Amino acid sequence: MARNLTFHIFRHNPADPASTPHMDTFVLNETAAMTLFIALNRIREEHDPGLQFDFCCRAGMCGACAMVINGRPGLACHTQTRDLPESITLLPLPFFKLVGDLSVDTGVWFRDMYQRVESWIHTTRAFDPSKREARMANATAEAIYELDRCIECGCCIAACGTARMREDFLGAAALNRVARFRLDPRDERKDADYFHLIGDDTGIFGCMGLLACEDVCPKHLPLQDQLAALRRRMAGTALKHRLPFFRNVRKARPAKA
Amino acid sequence: MQIIYTDVLCLGAGLAGERAAVEAAQAGLGVICISLVPARRSHSACAQGGMQAALGNGAMGEGDSPDLHFEDTVKGSDWGCDQEVARLFATTAPVEIRRLAHLGVPWNRVTAGVHTYYRGGKAFKKQEKKEREGLIHARAFGGTSKWRTCYAADGTGHSALYAMDSRAAQLGVRVHDRMEALSLIHDGHTCLGAVVRSLRTGELVAYLAKATLVATGGFGRLYRHSTNAVINDGGGHIAALDTGVVPLGNMEAVQFHPTATVPADILVTEACRGDGGILLDVNEERFLQHYEPEKAELASQDVVARWMAHHIRQGKGVPGPYGDHLWLDIRHLGEKHIRTRLREVDALCQTFLGLDPVRQLIPVRPTQHYCMGGIRTDKTGAVQGLKGLFSAGEAACWDLHGFNRLGGNSLAEAVVAGGIVGYRMVEYVQGAEVAFGTRLVAEHVGRQQARVDALLQGHGGVENAYDVREAMFDVLEDAAGIYRNGPDLERGVAQLQEIHARARRIKLRSNGLGANPELALALKLPGMVRLALCVVCGALQRTESRGCHAREDYPERNDRDWLTRTLATWPEGADRPRLTYEPASRVWPLPPGERGYGGGAIIPATPTHDAAPGE
Numbered sequence: 071m072a073r074n075l076t077f078h079i080f081r082h083n084p085a086d087p088a089s090t091p092h093m094d095t096f097v098l099n100e101t102a103a104m105t106l107f108i109a110l111n112r113i114r115e116e117h118d119p120g121l122q123f124d125f126c127c128r129a130g131m132c133g134a135c136a137m138v139i140n141g142r143p144g145l146a147c148h149t150q151t152r153d154l155p156e157s158i159t160l161l162p163l164p165f166f167k168l169v170g171d172l173s174v175d176t177g178v179w180f181r182d183m184y185q186r187v188e189s190w191i192h193t194t195r196a197f198d199p200s201k202r203e204a205r206m207a208n209a210t211a212e213a214i215y216e217l218d219r220c221i222e223c224g225c226c227i228a229a230c231g232t233a234r235m236r237e238d239f240l241g242a243a244a245l246n247r248v249a250r251f252r253l254d255p256r257d258e259r260k261d262a263d264y265f266h267l268i269g270d271d272t273g274i275f276g277c278m279g280l281l282a283c284e285d286v287c288p289k290h291l292p293l294q295d296q297l298a299a300l301r302r303r304m305a306g307t308a309l310k311h312r313l314p315f316f317r318n319v320r321k322a323r324p325a326k327a
Numbered sequence: 328m329q330i331i332y333t334d335v336l337c338l339g340a341g342l343a344g345e346r347a348a349v350e351a352a353q354a355g356l357g358v359i360c361i362s363l364v365p366a367r368r369s370h371s372a373c374a375q376g377g378m379q380a381a382l383g384n385g386a387m388g389e390g391d392s393p394d395l396h397f398e399d400t401v402k403g404s405d406w407g408c409d410q411e412v413a414r415l416f417a418t419t420a421p422v423e424i425r426r427l428a429h430l431g432v433p434w435n436r437v438t439a440g441v442h443t444y445y446r447g448g449k450a451f452k453k454q455e456k457k458e459r460e461g462l463i464h465a466r467a468f469g470g471t472s473k474w475r476t477c478y479a480a481d482g483t484g485h486s487a488l489y490a491m492d493s494r495a496a497q498l499g500v501r502v503h504d505r506m507e508a509l510s511l512i513h514d515g516h517t518c519l520g521a522v523v524r525s526l527r528t529g530e531l532v533a534y535l536a537k538a539t540l541v542a543t544g545g546f547g548r549l550y551r552h553s554t555n556a557v558i559n560d561g562g563g564h565i566a567a568l569d570t571g572v573v574p575l576g577n578m579e580a581v582q583f584h585p586t587a588t589v590p591a592d593i594l595v596t597e598a599c600r601g602d603g604g605i606l607l608d609v610n611e612e613r614f615l616q617h618y619e620p621e622k623a624e625l626a627s628q629d630v631v632a633r634w635m636a637h638h639i640r641q642g643k644g645v646p647g648p649y650g651d652h653l654w655l656d657i658r659h660l661g662e663k664h665i666r667t668r669l670r671e672v673d674a675l676c677q678t679f680l681g682l683d684p685v686r687q688l689i690p691v692r693p694t695q696h697y698c699m700g701g702i703r704t705d706k707t708g709a710v711q712g713l714k715g716l717f718s719a720g721e722a723a724c725w726d727l728h729g730f731n732r733l734g735g736n737s738l739a740e741a742v743v744a745g746g747i748v749g750y751r752m753v754e755y756v757q758g759a760e761v762a763f764g765t766r767l768v769a770e771h772v773g774r775q776q777a778r779v780d781a782l783l784q785g786h787g788g789v790e791n792a793y794d795v796r797e798a799m800f801d802v803l804e805d806a807a808g809i810y811r812n813g814p815d816l817e818r819g820v821a822q823l824q825e826i827h828a829r830a831r832r833i834k835l836r837s838n839g840l841g842a843n844p845e846l847a848l849a850l851k852l853p854g855m856v857r858l859a860l861c862v863v864c865g866a867l868q869r870t871e872s873r874g875c876h877a878r879e880d881y882p883e884r885n886d887r888d889w890l891t892r893t894l895a896t897w898p899e900g901a902d903r904p905r906l907t908y909e910p911a912s913r914v915w916p917l918p919p920g921e922r923g924y925g926g927g928a929i930i931p932a933t934p935t936h937d938a939a940p941g942e
Contacts, residue, residue, distance in 0.1 A: 083841050085842065134364060184496040
């Protein structure tokens with residue numbers, strides 16, 4: 071029998087001086103194959119056209135629609151209502167700045183993250199359009215792709231215990247990014263270079279190992295393994311270079327050989 | 328009023344926009360991209376299958392060349408494309424694929440040895456050479472004579488966009504996300520920037536630039552059922568059309584992808600068929616080989632989609648609560664292949680359809696997917712009608728695709744055109760001095776502010792924005808789908824003209840403050856209906872069938888009268904677009920002929936088209 075679903079949705083529009091944070095309730099009849107994408111659009115069209123939320127690809131590929139669904143961060147577009155109880159509570163992701171209602175500003179945070187971990191290939195080689203591509207083992211390409219699959223939805227950071235306590239924590243998305251470049255033979259950075267970027271409590275040593283990031287990652291990235299391996303490498307790097315000296319000096323990246 | 332100045336303004340931060348932005352930033356210019364969403368959420372990220380480029384590294388790509396890529400593209404376009412552009416594209420694509428490798432895209436590589444592949448459900452062997460090991464590999468796609476589609480699993484667009492955005496971040500390209508361009512600032516001759524609305528605060532901002540690029544993607548969301556992201560609603564096209572002087576090319580050329588899943592309309596990549604997947608009907612029997620003995624599932628997208636629609640009309644569809652569909656079968660490719668090379672397909676089948684493609688059939692039907700038409704540019708990306716305005720990617724009608732895009736050509740086009748147009752923009756900016764008049768800027772901002780204010784105050788409004796959009800969806804579904812005919816199109820034009828009037832009488836039901844979604848839709852809808860009118864009027868006038876434009880009442884491809892490109896402009900105050908025509912190509916190194924698939928009669932051209940000297 072078709073259910074009636076009750077949605078409890080966080081509401082606040084910072085641009086409206088009369089708005090105060092509160093919860094609104096909407097009731098919808100459930101339809102076959104209903105996702106939260108379908109449900110939220112129906113609420114907007116049938117009940118409250120001012121309701122703010124973000125969807126983009128609505129296919130689980132772009133990461134726009136992360137929100138807290140009955141207590142767990144996840145992508146709304148690929149969440150089926152049939153997997154949820156009749157009462158559904160939707161909250162915006164914590165940690166990120168609220169735009170309004172269920173919409174949060176992940177874009178600015180992630181662009182800042184790119185600068186903090188220098189999220190690009192560091193190479194001394196210039197691109198030569200007349201040359202054939204450098205070779206790479208297919209297995210290496212597939213291993214890089216595995217970590218390249220992060221869609222920057224922000225779920226791992228919203229679920230993170232450390233991020234809850236310190237807003238300058240880089241979070242699993244950024245640390246996985248570093249792991250991705252470490253794996254890439256085209257990136258000439260050494261562990262000592264990565265240590266400069268993530269070798270403190272805002273980076274890999276801030277991770278308490280609670281690993282909610284891995285639990286909630288909608289792309290099922292192997293975050294636990296990556297964080298553990300990175301922590302081990304960075305700890306080793308720290309000892310090798312005598313940690314206190316290294317952290318205080320923060321000298322520029324060593325010149326490339 | 329806030330005014331932001333930059334050398335180059337990119338509307339859109341997808342793959343084409345960012346490739347152009349990178350080119351400009353490398354030349355030392357100041358660049359700002361504005362985007363509806365954070366750059367990496369742009370729809371380029373959803374392109375799964377790959378990019379066509381004639382690298383010829385794999386065994387099945389042996390002997391490939393830009394010449395063959397050019398020929399496949401022109402045939403794919405049903406001779407609707409600009410052949411100079413197709414040549415430029417095919418020659419440049421390999422360089423851009425390698426550039427992406429340099430920037431970090433994890434392209435799949437050649438692995439030496441004997442490998443099994445599938446065609447029409449049967450297994451075959453191929454031998455990859457030792458000396459090619461580690462070079463960029465390619466897979467088969469529809470309408471191609473060689474395996475030419477380079478890929479990173481089935482997340483090629485994602486990896487390419489992430490690599491390009493990384494490069495943009497490294498170069499200091501600024502991306503202002505949650506910003507939407509409402510109109511272009513221009514004086515009738517030169518484009519000077521754009522009026523932009525913040526989707527955070529609702530405020531209007533004027534961006535002024537020496538050169539402005541429109542790279543806002545397609546307008547698939549004019550259709551109710553589309554594989555496109557919800558942001559692909561034609562905002563850039565509307566801004567261009569509303570100048571009154573910029574033409575949109577071939578707006579009637581709308582592509583339907585054969586394999587969108589039912590009911591979510593989410594795409595599964597053509598790579599499923601390229602890698603050997605087959606289509607089955609209600610009896611779980613393969614059928615495309617009866618219509619296309621040679622290419623079968625690997626004819627071009629327009630042809631496969633049309634035969635699927637035809638087969639469903641013959642009563643061979645699988646009935647379901649969301650209408651009839653067909654099956655895509657990739658089970659025989661095996662678990663390892665599906666879970667690695669088609670892992671995004673695997674994931675979306677499991678999450679959205681609750682089925683395992685290793686063991687079960689995937690329900691699919693043709694669904695709106697790509698817009699060949701768009702803002703008409705010349706081969707350098709300069710937009711007709713306004714100096715200082717450029718366009719690239721799906722937003723543009725450059726015109727690489729003519730009346731049918733080959734899968735894998737559009738993602739490659741994003742980087743190839745982005746690179747070329749970016750280079751040309753740099754040239755233009757370095758030679759251009761522009762005077763920005765504050766009165767002109769104030770006028771343009773004022774016009775948009777007046778629209779916002781009228782909606783906020785509710786003057787004269789009665790219509791519900793969502794109802795008006797539904798009405799537009801209905802018309803396009805009825806009149807401008809895979810099959811079209813005169814009576815439906817004529818009725819569609821009349822209905823859309825009424826809907827256009829309704830779209831200008833919208834009354835908000837919410838307060839419209841801040842990042843209000845209802846206000847955003849209300850501001851955009853009149854323009855969306857104008858774009859729909861460009862599609863339907865263009866389709867009505869074009870009394871032939873070419874590529875994706877299939878007229879039941881004019882089934883022949885008519886090279887005598889219609890080897891042309893439709894140009895639609897919208898004079899101020901008009902109630903429908905003004906249509907003019909130009910030759911589809913300036914040169915014809917590959918004269919019109921048979922495509923080799925798709926069937927259909929051709930009315931031949933009168934022999935006036937000479938091959939260009941030097942081609």
